[in-house]
Amino acid sequence: MVRAIVGANWGDEGKGKIVDMLGEKSDYIVRFQGGSNAGHTIVNDYGKFALHILPSGAFYQHTTCVIGNGVALNIPDLIKEIDGIVGKGVPKPNVVVSDRAQVMMPYHIDFDTYEEARLAGKSFGSTKSGIAPFYSDKYSKIGFQVSELFDDEILEEKVERIAGIKNVTLENLYNAPKIDPKELLNTLHEYRDMIAPYVCDTSKLLHDAIKEGKTILLEGQLGTLKDPDFGIYPMVTSSSTLAAYGAIGAGIPPYEIKDIITVVKAYSSAVGAGEFVSEIFGEEADELRRRGGDGGEYGATTGRPRRMGWFDAVASRYGVRMQGATEVALTVLDVLGYLDELPVCVGYEIDGVVTKDFPVTAKLKKAKPVYEVLPGWKEDIRGITEYDKLPENCRKYIEFIEKELEVPVTMVSNGPGRHEIIYRNK
Numbered sequence: 001m002v003r004a005i006v007g008a009n010w011g012d013e014g015k016g017k018i019v020d021m022l023g024e025k026s027d028y029i030v031r032f033q034g035g036s037n038a039g040h041t042i043v044n045d046y047g048k049f050a051l052h053i054l055p056s057g058a059f060y061q062h063t064t065c066v067i068g069n070g071v072a073l074n075i076p077d078l079i080k081e082i083d084g085i086v087g088k089g090v091p092k093p094n095v096v097v098s099d100r101a102q103v104m105m106p107y108h109i110d111f112d113t114y115e116e117a118r119l120a121g122k123s124f125g126s127t128k129s130g131i132a133p134f135y136s137d138k139y140s141k142i143g144f145q146v147s148e149l150f151d152d153e154i155l156e157e158k159v160e161r162i163a164g165i166k167n168v169t170l171e172n173l174y175n176a177p178k179i180d181p182k183e184l185l186n187t188l189h190e191y192r193d194m195i196a197p198y199v200c201d202t203s204k205l206l207h208d209a210i211k212e213g214k215t216i217l218l219e220g221q222l223g224t225l226k227d228p229d230f231g232i233y234p235m236v237t238s239s240s241t242l243a244a245y246g247a248i249g250a251g252i253p254p255y256e257i258k259d260i261i262t263v264v265k266a267y268s269s270a271v272g273a274g275e276f277v278s279e280i281f282g283e284e285a286d287e288l289r290r291r292g293g294d295g296g297e298y299g300a301t302t303g304r305p306r307r308m309g310w311f312d313a314v315a316s317r318y319g320v321r322m323q324g325a326t327e328v329a330l331t332v333l334d335v336l337g338y339l340d341e342l343p344v345c346v347g348y349e350i351d352g353v354v355t356k357d358f359p360v361t362a363k364l365k366k367a368k369p370v371y372e373v374l375p376g377w378k379e380d381i382r383g384i385t386e387y388d389k390l391p392e393n394c395r396k397y398i399e400f401i402e403k404e405l406e407v408p409v410t411m412v413s414n415g416p417g418r419h420e421i422i423y424r425n426k
């Protein structure tokens with residue numbers, strides 16, 4: 001059985017916690033896109049961890065963590081992350097890496113940094129982890145596949161050729177130090193030795209696992225609104241964040257993905273620039289940011305304060321639809337207990353017309369939020385384990401959101417911990 005866990009919003013919906021929770025009953029947990037640019041925060045019996053590239057299954061001995069072919073593989077980051085959790089007392093995780101994944105090169109990170117500096121105020125709000133240069137090179141067919149690290153003939157020729165291409169830009173556009181092919185080759189040899197114990201044909205591994213009836217979780221990074229096709233282009237990431245891409249980025253048949261749990265946050269937050277219709281500012285935003293998530297809404301990778309907003313039903317309904325959600329996990333609801341009233345964005349007014357359909361970016365820029373205001377519940381809901389025990393206004397908020405989403409909310413998360421979850425029947 002293959003399940004995907006993906007985000008409906010701008011990322012940071014709390015996917016990590018849901019994966020960690022469901023990972024308990026999974027045999028394989030697969031990363032299928034993105035790199036070490038975003039992060040999951042996981043609170044479990046070993047402590048609090050920020051994972052950037054390792055799947056959240058890293059804490060279970062019975063699961064195998066798969067870095068799929070769709071991932072931007074930063075080898076030093078992966079090894080550092082494995083060593084980091086082992087250093088904190090977690091048993092060594094079972095990790096396998098696709099021989100078809102491509103390698104994040106040191107110059108991808110440099111190019112990301114140089115380009116953001118060059119664009120200055122017009123930058124895309126990149127985390128400078130090299131993601132955009134990495135995927136550009138992959139599709140320009142000048143990337144390095146993991147398998148190529150093990151073939152010196154290919155490697156030597158390619159290093160010379162690609163250093164030649166990159167050095168033109170480094171010299172003429174960025175006025176930055178050039179790549180020395182010998183040094184790059186040495187680095188790639190180091191990467192090869194670091195990654196060698198983990199490499200295999202992960203698509204075959206997963207194919208066999210499906211045949212044996214194993215449980216597989218696909219773990220998405222970011223959310224629908226950061227997808228290059230369906231998100232707020234160009235303020236998006238460079239690989240697809242949609243469950244459908246899970247089939248490609250993991251190398252499994254699309255029809256095997258039976259369940260798509262889409263994580264929706266009970267309010268909005270976004271990191272980096274881009275359209276955000278229900279954004280709030282000032283003291284109202286500061287208070288939600290301070291109280292949000294687990295110890296405040298700050299980026300797991302960059303520490304940047306997140307932008308805050310009210311729940312956006314237009315964006316979230318679109319977010320779950322594009323994921324093909326079969327069920328929704330509504331998260332961080334506990335944070336909202338302090339509010340007297342909860343505005344919910346139920347429409348966008350664009351040029352005097354109200355729409356409920358999420359538009360393209362050019363129209364989004366003109367959209368003004370139309371709110372419906374729901375009463376608050378003024379109560380701490382952490383520790384509640386049964387849906388019926390939630391305050392009435394809290395249930396009303398959930399049911400209002402469910403109606404807007406048009407997908408059943410089967411899980412309500414009321415705290416960062418693994419067991420702080422309320423299940424509802426579909």
Ligand code: GDP
Nearest residue numbers: 012013014015016041293294332413414415416
């Ligand atoms: P992800 O990238 O989607 O996994 O999201 P992050 O991990 O970056 O952000 C979610 C944050 O919210 C983390 O700090 C979680 O520990 C925390 N979190 C997840 N679910 C809940 C919840 O139901 N309540 C609270 N208060 N925090 C939560």
